[in-house]
Amino acid sequence: MNNSFHIGQLVRITRPSSGYADHRIYCIVCMVAQEKGRQIFRVKNTVGAERLVTSDEIEPAALTAVP
Incomplete structure (x- = not known):
């Protein structure tokens, strides 16, 4: 499932390319690029x-998540 994300949204990294699942909460700072239908975001914790x-590596954080 490919979600639509926006700047300022809180997200969790669930499927990183490095193989290390970091379940901390991150905030989307900006959209860097879009290639082959995948968006690339800069996130900050x-x-x-x-x-x-x-966009394949992240999922929206719970509504009760605190940055």
Whole structure:
């Protein structure tokens, strides 16, 4: 299932390309690019760590999630 994401949305990384599932909450900072139908986002967590993820690697966080 391919969800539509937006800037400011809270997400969880569930299927990273590195194989390490990081279930912390991240916020989408910006959309970097779109290639072959996949969007690439820059996300940031509460301690300021940033990563690039594809739309296939993330899922929306629960409505009760706190950044």
